[in-house]
Amino acid sequence: MKFVTKAALAVAVAPLTLGVANAFAQDWQPDRPINVVVPWGAGGSTDQVIRVLTPIIGEALGQSVVVVNQPGASGATGTAEVLAAPRDGYTWTGNAIANNATYQISGLLPDTNIDDWHLYIAVAHVPVVGVPADSEFNDFGELLDAFRERGEGITVGTAGVTSSGGTAIASISQAGEFEYRMVAYDGGGPAATATAAGEVMVTTQLAAEQAELIRGGRIKGLAVLSDQPLEIAGVDPIPPITDWLPDMPLAPDYFGILVPTGVPDEVISALDAIWESDIANSETLLNYTLTNGAVLTPASGEAARAMAMPVVIEKACAALARGEAENDPSTIGIDCDTHSEIGG
Template sequence: MRLSATVLACLVSLGLAAPASAQSFPDRPITLVIPFAAGGSTDLVGRLIAEKMSEGLGQQVVVENKGGAGGNLGAAAVAKATPDGYTILMATVATHALNPAVYPNMPYDPIKDFAPISLLVTVPNVLVVHPSVPANNAQELIALLKANPGKYSYASSGNGSPLHLSGELFKTMAGVDLVHVPYKGAGPALVDVIGGQVPIMFDNLPSSTQHIRSGKLKGIAVTSPQRAATFPDMPALNEALPGYETYTWNALFAPAGTPPEAIKKLNEEANKAVNDPKVKEKLAEFSATVVASTPEELGKFAAAELAKWAPIVKQSGAKAD
């Protein structure tokens, strides 16, 4: 009888083991890989979300900036990481929609190698210039560039990046000649534009917001279809160039094969984080629009973005070095 009771106790113990393991996630820190240099829009959003997720998860979400190859290095590192939920990626339109069309040899498959978690926010871009540039709106800037072909340059976060393509689309639609100066990330590019080494840049609105407000940069136009709520007096670029629109987005992905219970927990806490009143207020200051999707919705969105941007990249002729 004692043996039967012992066996029964073991069976009960084994039966409880699996759910307990699932419920214990996470039991150690999580690494959030940001595939760009510190200081850019993705870094700002990522650190804000990581801090709030840490509170909800009861474990630290540690940010690791792993820039290079337009986001490919960081994204590839996550794609090849152990699929246990402890390494996740702050992805963008670059890592999951543009790079596959820009880079001839991708180190990962943007669909097959990742498990979607949540589409967090969408973010408009902004056309900024150094205060020394004698133009205060898009019409004046276009006239200046047409009068001085090849004289002015613009900075971007790298060849084939969303910011590079924003510039190339502008050149094509405005019919102007601008020299492209690629950097290894939006942060370093922005530093040189503020310093006056390069006069023009398309940036993500979050990372340029404080510099526009302080007067270190002049905001010429936002790239969203409508004016940004944070800068109601700044025109949308499509007011001068009808049909112009570019943007970026931030989403969380884990390596393919990550357990569903880990994905569920990460999705819940990520969506709680972006909907937290204080976080939402901070994101609104950057004109970031909160989405907070399901994993399934993000999967469909990523596939649609990939299909949308491929012909645009091809038309622009943008290629990575």
């Protein structure tokens, strides 16, 4: 299934009117600021998306929604803080949904999975293989040949093993049959900046984290992890990686807000209504996606879970295949023999 097609499926939900959304939101009247913990450094794809979302949510609720960056352990440090916080509705997290769903597999957070969260997806992101502007590599084919010849002599900047960039290069290396050397940073933004500066030779972080650097001529986008070219405003389309690795498995990464289960029902009712109206109809969020090579995919509840599970399953089973899984995916209900949910 094509990336654009999968993403477009998410908008096939009829939005409520703005008035109805605000009426539901008023049922919960937060009396103090809400904290949204971003478990990555500032400037990365998660941070970008959450900083677009929080003012929209804050306006609907009539209360400040504050972004708190708390990087560490590939996002597990900040996520653990959210899980340990009181379940009063005032502490959320922002992340790629697949990260929260697979921390148990990586062993970083052995007691959590996707069903510990209320899901609010906003956008879909896709990784891009980027190199510094003065790189010796001018297309992905040249880079692929170099990976196969030089292996760990090629450095790849990512936000860590379990980040979108980390899982992207792992998947590419498996499909392309090569080795590499990862250099981890505190977020996708820092990894992209380091690549532009020539600290590393390649990055596989998300398009949103590289878009401004590509537009500014500091990074060359060699391939997008999709079977369709990626359109980023102001630059030539980035070719799909399937031009070189036609059988590589692909799945977009979905980003948004996650609220721990156990919070008061009125918190969830308010967010559900806000998501179906204010978020789904946000011109600001739409402009962000058009500028940064992302796709608007608003969804919540069971619809969000159904959207996220394909990439969750792929990420969990790929970790198992690479020998990186501390816990078998069956512990979170995933059968890697069939690449499906157990009982799903």
